[in-house]
Amino acid sequence: MPPSIHPVDLIASLRQKHLTPAIVFLTSRRACDEAMESFDHADIVLPPVRQDAIAAALERVIAQYPSVADHPLIPTVQRIGVAAHHAGHLPSWKIAIEELMRQGCLDAVFATTTLAAGVDFPARTVVITQSSIRKSRDFTDLTIGEVQQIAGRAGRRGKDQVGFAVVTPSPYIDLGVLTKGFTGHPESIDSQFTISYPMVLNLLKAHPHEQIHAILAKSFAQFQLNQRAELLERKLDALHVQMEPFGPRVCTDWVSQWQTFDQVRRQRPQRHQVRRHESPELSARFHFMTPGRVVGLARGRGIVLRQYRSKGQKNPMISVLRLDGAVTECPASNVGDIFDRVFECDETPAFPWCSAASFDELSYQLTELPARLPTLPIMVPKDSEVLPDAIVQSLGDFPCPSCPSRPACQKDFATALRLRQEQHRHTKSIQALRASLWHRFQERVEVLQKFGYLSPSAHLTDEGEWARLIRIDHSLLITELIRAEAFTGADPALLTGVMASITHDDDRPGSFPRISSGLSSLLGQVRKLAESLSPYEDPPLLRADVAALAERWIADPTLTWIGLCRLTTMAEGDIYRLLARTLEFLSQIHTLRATHPGLAETASRAIALIRRGVLEELP
C-alpha cells in the first residue's frame, strides 16, 4: 500500500463523491508543488467551458496585478482546475488563486497548514493529511484550536448545506490528535506579554516612571497573573483557618521557640561525636576516594581499591594499589592529593578487592600515568546547621522542658510548622506574581540606562528621544548601529543589505549571489556589535547571502523580478517577504529624519528603489 493517497486519485475520488471544491492541507510547500507536478502525467482535463471560466476570472485579476500574467503555473491550473497556495508564492498569485476559489472555478487547492490562518477562503471540503505542524524548526502536534481552525474552512455559508473534513493518512499522522481536535473544546489561551526596549522608551516618553506600574497592571498578562495570585490568596485564607488552633500559647511565637529548642536538643548529643569524628574537610575528600581513583600518597601514587571504616581506627581507611603491585591499607587522612582520574575497577568483596583482570589492568595503568595530573578541586561544605555554642550551651535556659504546654507543643509542632512554611511560600509567590512584570520592566530600564537612552531618573535622553521611533525586532542593535555611525556614507544598497540580513530569521539553506566587499566588511562590523549586545537582545541570524540578494535588487535598477529570482534558489514568496520586511525596517529608519537627516534620506532613496515591479502591486 502506498504511504499516502496519490494526489490525482485524491482529487478524482473527491470529484466522484461531489466533495469539491476542496482545500487539501499538506505538510510542506514541497509536498504542494510535487502534488501539482504529479498532474503532469495524468490525462484529466477540465471541460472547455470551465477552462474558459478560469481564463476569464484570471483575466480580471491580471488587470489589477500584471505580475500574475506570466506565471508558469497558469496553463496547468487551467487544464486541471487544481492549484497550489503556499508562502512560497507571490502574494498576487495567492490573491489570484483565492479569487478563483471564491468564484468556484477550482476543484481543489493544495495548501500548507503553517498558513491555515492566512488562508482566507472556504471550501466544501478540507482534507487533512497530517497531525503536526512545523513551528520554529521542529514539528509539534496540532492543538485543538488549530484543528478546528483548519476544519472550520469546510462548508461555505449559503453555498453548502454541509461541510466535510476528510482525514487521509500519511506517515505524518496521528489519528488521536485529530479526533481529539474535532471533538474537543479549544484550549485556553494565555498572555505572552514581553517587554521590549521600544515599549519601555515609548511608555516612559508618554508617562512618568511612577505611572508605569499602573499601566502594566492593565495588561492581560497581569490580569492572568492576578487570577493565579487570587487562587493562592484563597489557599492562604484556608491556611489561616487551619492555623487557628495553633495560635499563641504560653509563648506568643511558640512554633519558632519550639523549633529552636528542638534543634538544640538534637544537636547537643552530636557535639561530642563531631569532635571525635573526622573533620568536614576529610569527609568531603573521603567521598571522592572511590575504587579506581588515583590518589597521591607520601611515597608515590596509588589507585584506591576499596574504602572502609574500621572500629579500631579513628580515621576512615582505604586500600590502595601501589606502584610496585602491593596492596596497602592506609588512613584516608594520609592521602595527599586526589587526582582527577578514575579507572574502571571491577570490585570484588575479598582480597585483592578487585577481579584479577581488573587488577592487572590497574597495575598497568598506574605505571603508564603521566608525570603531572590535575588534582580534583574539592569544596568543603560549611556546616551552617550548627548553632553557635552559646545557644547550645544554654539549653538549660529554655523554658520549654518545664513548660505546661510542652506536650501540646510537641504534638502540634510538625503540623504547625508545615502550615507556616506553606504560608510563607504562598505569600512569596503572591508577591512574585504581583510584581513580576514590574521587575521585568525595571530590568529593561536598567539596560537602557546603561546604554544611555534613559537618564538615571528614567527620563528619555536625546538618544532615547529618537530611539523610541524604532519599534521593530532587534531595535537595540539597530539603534546602536546608528549611534556607532556604521551607516555614515553608506549608499542605499549597503543600508538595504544590512537591514535585510537583520530582518531575515529563516535558516532555510539556498544558493545566493556573491556579496560585495563593502557590504561584507560592514556586516562583519554588525556581527561584532550584535555579539556584544547578545546579553541584552537575541542576535539576529545576519546571513550575508540574504544581504547580497537585497543589495543586488537596489544596486541594479534594471534587474527584473524574474532576473532576481534566477540569482537564488529562494522561493519567490520568500524573496517578496524579505524585501517587504526590509521595506518596513527602512521606513522606520526614515522616521528619524529630524535627528538623522542623512540616514533618513538614504533610507527613503532605498525605499524608492525597492518599490518597483512586483513590489509595487500591493499596498
Place this chain on the structure above:
Amino acid sequence: MTSDELEQLLVQQPVAVLHRLARGRVHRHFRAGKRRLIELILQHSSQNLAGLESDVLALIAERQSHPQPPQPPARPASRAVVAPPRRTAPRSGEQETTEAAVSLAAWLEGIGVPAPQPFVPDPWQEDALAALDETDVVVSVPTGSGKTYVAVEAAKRAIAHNQTVIYTSPLKALSNTKYTEFSRIFGIDKVGILTGDRQENGQAPLLIMTTEILRNLLYDAASGEIDIRLDTLGLVILDESQYIADPERGVVWEETIIFCPSQAKLLLLSASIGNPQDIADWLTSIRPTTCRLVRHSKRTVPLRAGYLHPNGKLVPLFKTATIPSGHAGHLHPEAKRLFFEYEEETLPSGRPRR
C-alpha cells in the same frame, strides 16, 4: 426569554444536557449536582443569556432530531429481595457500542447547494451588534460563522455617526484581502489602508491596517504627536484576536487594547477559544464599560468528518454523522479498522506506543 424562564427551561432538561452546557463554562462541572449546576451555568452566563439560550435550544433540537436509543427495560423493582445482576452496567455500555454506525450514504446525505434564501442574521450576530451600541464586545465563534458580517455592520453604523473605524488583522495578506472586500461593500473612497511605509486613502472613514501599525499610531498619540483622527475614532475592530496568545506578536494586541482611546468601542473577533470569558473580564477591568461576551460553539454550516483510505475508500470517521462533541473515542468501526490496517502496513514495528 427572561432569566427565570431560562431557569425553568434548564430545570426541565436532563442532567446530561446540563453537563454538556456546562462544558467550558463551569470548572469541574461534573462535581456539581443538578440544582447547583443550573445555578453555576446561569451565574456564568449572566452577561450573555442570549448566547446561553441559543445553545440550550440548539442542544434540545439536536436531541430531538437524534432520539435516544430505547432505554433498557426497567430493572425489576424487587431490588431488596434479589441482588441486582452485576453485569447491568457493562451491558448498557455494550449496547452503546453496538449501536449501528452511520452509513456512508447517510453521511453524505444533504450534500449540495442550499436553496437561495434571504440573508437573515443569526441571533448572536444581532446580539453582538446590539451590545456594541453601549459596550465593548468580545466575539468567540467557530471559523466561518460570519464574524465579517458583524464587523461590516458595526462599521456601517459607526460611519453613519461620522466616526472613524479602524479594522486590524494580523497579517498583511489578510489586510489586503479585506481591503478589496470592504472596498466592494463600502465603495472605494470610503476605505483606506495603512502599511508601514504607505497610505492609501488615509482620510477615509474606514481604515484597514495590521495591528502593529495601530499600536504605533497609539504610541505616537500617547507621546503628544497627536493624530487628530484619534478624537473621532469610534470603533476599533481587532480581527483574529486569538493572536493575543502568539508567542512573538501577542504583546502587540495587549498594547493596542491597553492604549485604545476610551471613547472608542472595541470589537474583538476571535475563533473559538477556551477562555473568552477571561478576555471579556479583562476588558471589563480596564475599560470604562462592562465588556459583553458573545460566544457560541455551533457552526452555521454543520461539519462532518470522514476518513479517506489511501486505496480511495471513503468512510465516515465517527459513528455518528455529525462530530460527536466530547467523544473522541466514538470512531466508526470501519474507519478504525482501515486506519489500524494502514498503520500495520506502513510502520515496520506496528502501532507506535504513545
